[in-house]
Structures are given as structure tokens and as C-alpha cells.
Amino acid sequence: MIAGAAATRLYSYLLFHVFAEVFSVIIAGSIFALAWNTRRFQKSDLLIFIGIAFLFTGFVDLVHTLSYHGMNILPDDPDIPTQLWTAARSLEAAALLAAPLMLRKKGREWTIFAGFAGVTAVLLLSIAAGIFPACYIAGEGLTPFKIAMEYLICFALVLAGVHFWLNRDAFDPTVLSFLLAAIAATTISELSFTLYVGVFDGFNMLGHLLKIVAFALIYVAIIETGLQRPYDLIFRDLARTEALVRKERDTAQNYLDIAGVIILALDPEGRVTLINRKGEELLGLPLSEILRKEWFYTFVPKADQKEVLSAYHDALNGKSGFETHENGVISADGTVRDIRWANAILKDAEGRPIGLLSSGSDVTEENLSKEALRQANQKIALLGSITRHDILNHLTALSGYLEMAKIKPRDETFLEKAGAMARAIETDIRFSAEYQRMGSSPPAWQNPVPLIRSCAAEQGAGEIVQVEIAPVLIYADPMLRKVFCNLIANALDHGEGVSRIVFAAEEKDGGLVIACEDDGIGIPPGEKEIIFSSGYGKNHGYGLFLIREILAITGILIRETGEAGKGARFEIFVPEGKHKKE
Template identity: 30%
Template structure:
């Protein structure tokens, strides 16, 4: 999509939006009740739609901020429905005063502001779905019962105006919304920049709406009109931020977090390899020094003590478990450093008393493999490098990377085995999350493809192959993406837009392997890493 088309599209959107706002203003001057119903109806429909879209897209939304908001807005919109139906002039409820709709309004805004404040807590952690649904259901029922039974504080008194409770509540809600912006900003690294801007703008407009509602003296007054218009704009931004991304670009957030986790995994892997290499090199050097000192026999006692002290300082201050054992004639653990207690949650003395604890603490599914690898290592058939799961005394599981090397005397006889065991649980968790996201992409019902900056395909999922009529990814990967579209010039325009870092949304005619064609709704965007590089 070229720049002129983008400008025209945005201009039409501005004109249409301005027309809608102008139309609502004109309607409000002649029939305020109709204006209020339309304004609230817009926000209610958007909120319910947001819940449905976020709920059905939850498998593809990597952070749970959006899922939590979608669920919260289901209950917020339900309070807004009651507020709309109870508005002065609707004549649905027996209470025709302006107090009832104002109470329902303030209850909905409390629920909205608290939800926006809590939502950043779930950016990097999972919430308990039944607990959250139960909590919101309980709060919703409690608010409705309190309001309709007359146990909720009055918010509006005819011929007087707003009560002090209503004004105080609006101020408190503004503070809660401001705090929610701070919380969202602190978690900004977890969001696409466009999404973050829209969410911050929506909250800011909501604050403006609440300030307007502080000053109205009539349900048909100017400040009420301004507040509802700001609410419409706020929900429009939420539509752009959540529903648009959920419908038109449902994988952008997933790809972004996937890229971040891949980068983190690479850094973790590089760090782990460097760490192990450094520790292994240091231990090998010290081992060689020790062997040389033993072989010489004439080394002084002081030199031996110095070597021993260096060895002890290194062993006792590394995060990994350093272990030394005697394999024959009786298998015996001679030494483990303090890191053993940190990772294994056992004291070294327990292991010295019962050397079998080392193998018994290994997960039963991994135990045989570790034993066989160690036996072959002692026989000189292979190196001892193995990954296994450790089951701690409290039942928790940790992943361990363990490696050992032989210590021999001058005759080449194996005397000791020394080794390093490292906790790699965090790395395993990152790998598991990456596999889950890879599976989600591979099994998605939409056709998904990745390509390089030149437009050459590097990955396609199963749905893409089925849609285009191919059986094997090798038939597709490596080819230019323009080959799969009927109008290659227009497809080239998509690539050009992405190279300019512009998102592209539109319809193209695709070309199957057998030559047949079909229409496709295409959403394309650039995937960048944590350094904002493609």
C-alpha cells in the first residue's frame, strides 16, 4: 500500500469520524436521550466485541494484559447496559430519578479504573481464570444488589446536583487511571509501540471524560455531552489497539515476544557455554598443576598448601556444583562445594554419608541413562556430559547439566573423577515456551509465512501449504513470496511497504500450485528484535 493510499485512507477515517461526532452533537441538541443511547451503545458493543475477540484469540496473545482487560470489560459493559437502560427518560425501571444511572455509571468507572490498574500485573505472569471470573462475578452482583436495594451512596440529587461522594469518586477514579498509566509505562518493553500508544491514549481520554463528569449539573448538560464524546474516542482507541490487532494482525505480539525470547535464549546459551568453558579451563589448569605437583614428589608442603587453597577458593565460590569422587575400589564422594546445598537442597554431609543419594535424586525417567553414560565414561568409551532432571527432597524439579573429567596418575590409572553440575532450569523453561509458541504458529488455522527483507520465504506453516496446495515445505521455502500471487507487481508493493516498516492490510489474489486462484485477506508486518532491528 503506497503512501498516497495510506494518506487517503487516514483522511477518510478522519472525515468519517468527524462526521460521526458532528452528527452525535446535532442529535444531542434535539434528542439527548437518543444521543446518550447511541453513545453508550457504541461503547457497550465495542466492549463486548473486545471480550469475544480477545477470548477467541487468547492462544495467540503472549502476555495476559489483553486477556485480563477483555474479561474485565465484559463486566464493565454489563454495568454500562444497566446504566443506559436506567437513564432518565428511558422509563424501564421504576426509579426515574437521575441518581440511579449516575450510581451505575460510577460503579462501572470504579470497576474499569481498578481493572486498568491491575492489568499490568499480568503482563509477565498468568492469572487464575476461574478465580478472576468468580471475583468479577461476585463484585458485579454485589454492586448491582447494593445499588438497586438502596445501599449504595447517592451520586445525584435533583435540583441540587452531584453529591460529594460522586465528586470524590471521580477524583479517586482519575488517580487510579493515572496510576494505571504509570503501571502500563513500566511494562512498556512487553508491548508493541503502536499498541502501547493506543492504550495510553485510551486511558488518557478516559481521564478527560471523568474530569468532564465532575462538573455536570444536569444529565442533559454540556459537560455530560463532552464526557460521552471523550468516552467514545477512548473506546475507539481501545478498538484500534485490541480488536484491530486481534482481527487484522493477531500474530504480531506473538512474533515480537517470540523474537525476544529467542534473543534471550541465545544470550543465555552464549553465557552458559562461556561460563562452562571458563570453569572447565580453570579446573583443567588446576588439575594439571596438581598432577605435576604430585608427580614431582619433591614439591614443598607450602606449595601444596597454596595450590590446595586456590583450588578450595575457586570451588567454594562458584555457582555451579563442583564434585570430586573416587570411583574405585568403592564408589565414594570425596567433596562437593556449598553450591550443592543451594541447588540440591541437601547438605554435603548427607551425600558423604550416603553417596547413592546422587543417583537416587535423579528423576526415575532419567536415572538409567545417566548411569549408563557414567559407566561408559569410566570404561573410556565416551565423555561424561549429560542433562537430567533432579527431584529435590521437597518434590520440586530442576534441570541439571552435568559433566565430568578423569584425574589419572602417572601410570594413566583413573584415580578420581571431577566434575561440574549446573542448574539450567531457566534455560529449559525458555526453550519450552519457544516450542509452545512454535506449535501455536504451526497449528494455526490461518496461513502464516516468514520471509527475509528481500521477500524470500524462510518458513510456512501447515495451513499455508494446504491453502496453496503444496505437500512439503521444501517446495515453498526459499522461493520469493511474489511467486504465490497472481499480480506480482502488487505483491511487490507489499514487500516495499514492509521494507519501509509500514504494516500492510488488504486483499490479494493468490495462485495455487495447480494454477487455480483464490482471494486472500492479507495482514503483513515487520518482525523486529529487542533492539528494534528486522
């Protein structure tokens, strides 16, 4: 660009002069346009101050261009364009010197505009009226006033550079570097204007070339850099503020992520606007697949949607009752978890509801434990009643047999029957004590594989018991081990020569089926259900009865599906939500 401008000098100095001045006028107008249209987003009046200053400086430069010797547009007096040049540079130097003072001021753009308009008007009127001191005399060259003003302008520009440097922390380093370079180029340009004699000589041309350089640097500093990196425009505080906000946001998100509860925010339409890492883990989805999704229709079970959505809208409309709520939440794998929510309606400055902020605790295990303990207590109460009834019956029979033994002391039959009743009472009491342990502790997630293997080793059946179950956890009463021990004992005691007991598992009908299969004589069709009755069999009926009761605490079922003559097969059905991969 500079080479092109210099080349125009070979054709016409006036063309070169117009090119140099119009370039600076366009840059000045661009700076003003950018500053004026972004003033609402600026933290101080610095940029708008520079923009307004360059607008009026550019206007004076335009008048200077039109009045230049040889243009024949305004009166052809070589002193007038020199006066206008001096006025423009004085205005520019004064503005750059005062600009850093605007770093801590805001909202005074119209005052600044009026001030520069007034000063510019005074300068132009003084030149038009002949009051402004002479700066150039044809045939003699520059006046002492013009030379003194150029040195004064240079001094002011140097002070402006120092002023900017002292306030460097408020500026982007790149922008500051270009501004200081522009001030330096302007200073050298002004020094060259102290040396020329004719308005068309080499020093005059050098001064205009340096002015092109100076305005090009200002263009890069404010226009190009400002538009390409709007967050770093002129002063670095904007970028610092953004970084601070980002840091505070990330800090707040970190706090939310380490919280032991789910943090969820919804907009008035029920769309997710915020969720923490605990919530992501519960749903089994990344944040990008959760945000903006409709919470109630996407993550709440269909059976609960109507009730929960209605309660949410009631809360938005000011009705109470939604402060705490409990409902199921569906994860990506289809698992439903029970979540207890503490809700708060978010409101704007006018008090209008704008959404919901909730913290949720996963109470699935708690609810399962409560239900399991409730069922266990019911079963224990029922068994207590049954056991007391059985013991009383056995005591009545025992008393009768003892009385008959007194009457017929030589007949040992009654003593044997009395002994059998006593043993039956002992069995009832022992079983009652064992049964009472069921439900005494809350259910837990347990891996059946080590439980089965320890039972097999305990009963000396390690060689014939095979376990073909992948790592899995079952939610069951702590007495789950006794279930597997009793199944192995039942096969060994009643299978008549069992040589193989296999435990296997497969997913079926939405749940998990754990099968215990042996190669014994099996169970006759008519006895497949009654074997689980209390007291059935040869002192082992309580074992299968106890198995069913232990499993039923957490909703697990058991049945016998084997084929008589080929072996027994007990199937334990673990419903959905009561099993998971380890």
C-alpha cells in the first residue's frame, strides 16, 4: 500500500496527497463507527472517546485535503491547509493524551461528542476568520509557530505513549503494542513536517507516508484486532471478566458435581437446563444427551408422568404441596430408580416463576429395605402364631401320651410317641429361632457365586457342584446363603445318588432365572408345590419352606420344574430391579 501510494507521486503529488488523506479519513470514520455502535457493551468510555476524537480529526483532515494547494475547491491559500493540518494533529495528540483518563468513566458519550464538536468548530472558525496563527508563508516556508506546534504535538504524543504504558494492565498486549507503534509513527511524521519548505517537497511526502503507516497501525489495533477478537477489544478487562465468569461457572459446576445428591433444573416447559454429574450417572447418559430434553416425558415412568407433571404445573401456578415429592426415574438401560426430591420454584426479579430447582436422593434401596422388612415382620408374626399353635398341639399330645404311659407303664408305645412329640417341639423351637433371624437385617446386594461355592465346600460337595453363573448381584435377605446351602443339602439328602449339581443363570421374562439342577430321582408332579410347605418331608420340609420365605422378602420367587426320574430343577426368578451386573 505504501509503495503504491509512493508510486502515485510520480504521476501527481495531488493524487498522492488525496490517497494518503482519504485513507486516514476512512480509517477515522471506521474507528468512530465501531466505537459508537459498541458503546453499550463497553465497560468504560475509552473507546468511544477515541472514536469521537478520530471522527472530528478525520473531518478536519477532509477539509485539509479539499483546501490543499492545487485542488482549486476551496480558496487556494497554502497557509490554510497547513493550519488545518496543525489543528487536526493538535486535536489528535490531545485526544490520545487524555484517552486513558476515560478508563474509569462510563456513559458520557454525548458530552464527549459535544466537547469535540465545540473544539472543532472553534478551530475551523478561527482559521476561516483569520484568527489562527499563520503556519506557512509562500516562498519562505514554515513559520516559527508551525514548527513550535509540531514539537509540542510530538511532546504530547510522547506523553500519550507514556500514559498508555502506565495503564498497560487495562489493555490487551497486542492492541497496546499497535497503539504505541502508531503513536511513534505519528511522532516521527510530525518531526518530518518541521523540515519541509515547499508543500510538495520530500519531507512533506515522508510525513504523509508515515501518517499512512500510523493510521494503518491504528486500523490493525482497533478495527481488525477488535473485530477478529471482540472479547479483547481495546482493553483486556473484557476478557478478564469473561474468564472470571467462566471460572466461577466452572467452580459452581464442580460444587454441583461433587454433591452426593442429584441437582436438577427445569424451565417452565419442563426442559432440563442443568444437571450435575450425579444426575448423569443416575441416567447413564452424557450431559449433551440430557440438556434441553423434556424431563417428564423422557425420564419419568409413564405411569407417573401425569401425576408428576400436574403437580409441577400446580407449583408453577403458586399452589403448595410440591416442595417434596417422590417418583421413579428411568435410566438409559431401562432401570427405574426411586428418587426423593426437594423442590424450589425459581422466580425472576418480578416474582414470576421461571423454572424449578430440585435436589434428589436415590431412595431405591431404602424403599426396598423398608418393603422387605415389612414383609419379613409380617411373615415372622404369622410364623410365630403358627409355631405357637403347633407347639401347643404337640404339648397336648405329649401330655396325653405321658398320661397313657402312667396308666400302661409296660406299654412303651406311648413313651415312644411322647418322645416323638418332644422332638417335634424341639424342631419347632429350633426352626422358630432360625426363622426369626430372617429379616433381622436389611437386604443387600450379594454375589451368589461365592455363596454357592462356600456351601458346597462346607457340605463336602465341592467336586459335584458346578457354578455356571456370570458375575451378578442379587438384592436379597442376608440369609441368601442359606437358600443355596439348603438346595444343595436337599439334593444330597433326597436325590438318591446325585452325582452332579449345576447352578446356572439366564435372563428371561424381564428378570434373571437362577437354576439349581441335579441328576437325582426328581420330584413327583403332585409334590412340586407342597414340598415348600412348612413341616413337609422327612425333617427337611422346613428347609424348602424357609428358602421360599427368605427369597420372598425381596420379591424373589422359587419353583420346582424338573422331570421326575431325571432330576430335580429349582428355578429362582429374580425380578427386574433386584439384580444387576457386578
